Amino acid sequence: MSARNAILARLKSPPPLAAEAAALLDTPERPAVDATNLESEFLARLALPSVNASHDVIASLTDLPAAIARYLHAENEPLTLCCPPDPRLAPCDWSAFTLHANAAPDETATLAIARLGIAETGSLIFETSPTAPMLPNFLTLHHIVLLPVAAIAAHLEDAPLPGPQPRAHYWITGVSGTTDIEGTYVRGAHGPRYLHVILLRGGILPVT
């Protein structure tokens, strides 16, 4: 008998009832979020020591390059940016920047667009696609994330995508950190040491 059949033979049971599984999700216990004020709820979580992210606000997408330049200047970093090949960024004027699509092993700054922000935790929700690589978001020292205010949802339950799943669906909640030495928190363990969220308040992103 194959290992598969041997294991399954010991685990025979009637199939689970969908209703029973669904009932397990009724009215979950979760931190309260003021649904009428998602932006400030989200920003409050973003600023928690455990999340440790900074933020900026822009009125329109065309303001994005200037906001990134502002941030990189403040951080004493050059205007060099690993930028995803996302057509939604087309309206931006990147003439002040040196852009590249593939991240270097010691990449300094990377831009990404989050599909959602989650107010409950200050999480940013991403999926991989041909226009959204994953690795640059982990290699970079400064992770700069564009998030439309309209894309802030209340709870983690709002994060999953229905239907067929992308190769990777991932939630980023703060900077790379570790407490592996004496339980002491240190930022920038392996991934980004800095997370900077740029909220797009006016308008919405063009659809890809």
Place this chain on the structure above:
Amino acid sequence: MSDFTTPSFLNRADAALADPILKIAVERTAGTAEAKRAIAIDAFPDFEAARTRAAAIKDHVIAHLGPYLEQFEASAIAAGAQVHWAQTADEACQIVMNICKAAGAKSVARSKSMLGEEIGLPHALEEAGIGRVETDLAEHIIQLADERPSHIIWPAMHKTREQVSALFKAKHRTPHEEETIAAMAQSARRELRAKMLGADVGISGANFLIADTGAVCTVTNEGNAELSLVPPRVHIVTAGIEKIVPSMPHAIPMLRMLARSATGAALTQYTTFYTGPRRSGDRDGPEEMHIVLVDNGRTKMREEGLADMLRCIRCGACMNHCVVFRQIGGHAYGGTYPGPMGAVLTPALDGLASNRDLAHACTLNGKCQEVCPVKIPLPTLLKGWREKSWREGLEPTSMRAGLGLWAWVATRPALYRLGTGLAIRAIRLLGRKGWIASLPLAGGWTRYRDLPKPAAQSFMTQYQREQRK
């Protein structure tokens, strides 16, 4: 030396107790974790109801584990992953080695997984001559020190910053100069970055397996999982079969409990759901994804009264709050998993005969059960092992005889009164000024503490005399 215990556990415990550095190290990490968890739980509404829900989700899965595993398998295959099944640790390692061999792997990047430790993956890779890069900071420390993890969340919790500093200075190419924990972490970052990116295969465990999508969920705070699993050509997942949840929404209440119970955070920094290999047009991600579903005693646990233990989500709260763990650390337990959850799991994984001490080295104070996010009745399960050990004749003869004699007398109240009267008189002879500093047959007590002298007459004797008045 007590005759109630097997020397190996006692020796390890004694060595741990004699190590003042270990005590400091454990206290620093577990103490911090305990305090942070308390703050997180206080801030979480209705934590008790959330525990009940988390336990119910896992119970539901464990009751229907077979169908859910088949659903997971079908979904993962549909997403392009290859699914393998292993009944034992050896089978699991063999499957992983075969995949590595087929991929021509010279080096693998490992993202910390307790299942990997449980099945002996580090050792198997070494045997196969495949280079291994441990990417979790603590596992990296353990690898450099050639040791074993002492905690499931903080594998290097037994090491102080001073010890880590010395280790990095000896082993890193460009070690830190400043004596801070931040500088040490940077030293590891420099050391590991290139090695991670150069690996042929990335190996991880799974915090959750999502039945309806075939996704594998990992959580880390360092981001080392993603850096280990995205660049290599092959991603191998080794996961215990109990890691299933019906859907991603079912993982969410579990994730809320896991982070809060482990580190006191609302969520881990990085939570990733991997569904199959790289898609057409994707700019990164592995070409192959393999998922090895490992039983290694879990079906047996389910059949033999340990189904509750399969709820465990490996948060480590039980050990952080265990008075025994806090004194002896993780290595003294001698298994892959330390602390209360380890004391339940190790006899199931490695056999009861050589691990019977683990069930006894517990005060049954119930704190572990109180903090468990999935309400595992750990003290009850430990008592279950004690009972099995007694039934199978593994308990020491002196213990069996002593308890047998006492129970024989105690079930005969008149004889018991006579016996206690005599015992009181005998014991009182050894006392001075109310206290006994040394009592034969009770050296375990009087070696470290004084024993109050019993009263001149038992309660029952005094009470009956009063009643007759």
Place this chain on the structure above:
Amino acid sequence: MTRNVALFVTCLVDIMRPRIGFAAIRALEAAGCEVVVPQGQTCCGQPALNSGDRDHAVALAKQTIAALEPYEAIVVPSGSCAGTIRCHYPELFEQDATWLPRAQAVAAKTFEVMAYLDEVCGWKPDGVRLPATATYHDSCSGLRELGIKAQPRRLLNAIDGLSMSPLSGAETCCGFGGTFCVKYPAISNAIVGEKAAAIDATGANLLLAGDLGCLMNMAGKLHRDGSKVRAFHAIELIAGMGDGPAIGEEA
């Protein structure tokens, strides 16, 4: 209304410190109870139960159930023995159709003494005076199996002149653990050593708790370490017997 209660003395109180049993009787009588001490009792069987010796645990449980079941309520001056009867007897007889209902019936009417006085009788000490500073350790079984936390503190608060100094780690196990303390003496010692230091750090002159096993462990360690802290079962103070000899003091 007079409540008729049976006192289950516990083997440890019977042998080591009978005045805890007498204190329980005194407090219960002050609360309007009529107290009897059933003669068929010895030990609840906890040592056998916790050692895995199921057969002897069952034998002792049956003896205890038979001795206690005729009474309206059973009161125990120990959280861990009361917990054994309340929580573990029904588990022991889960598969025994004859004994399960008897075990459940006894379990349902068994109470830890301070919980009984506070919650069932709604009683408080009246006119008890003891000028002292005390600290309270929450013994694990009482705390986690029976939810005993506020009851002893409410009763102690009614003692005139007694001030309470909170114990850091009051809910942390003292390292007694029944046979644990003699099977793993060095580990137990390390745990109780920290407990004793925490007790000393409160500056209290009295250590109180609701379980004699834990008290003997802590008092024995404090005495060995040369501490001046004196230990009592809380019911002794509540019954107005806090002016007598502490644990380990000659009468």
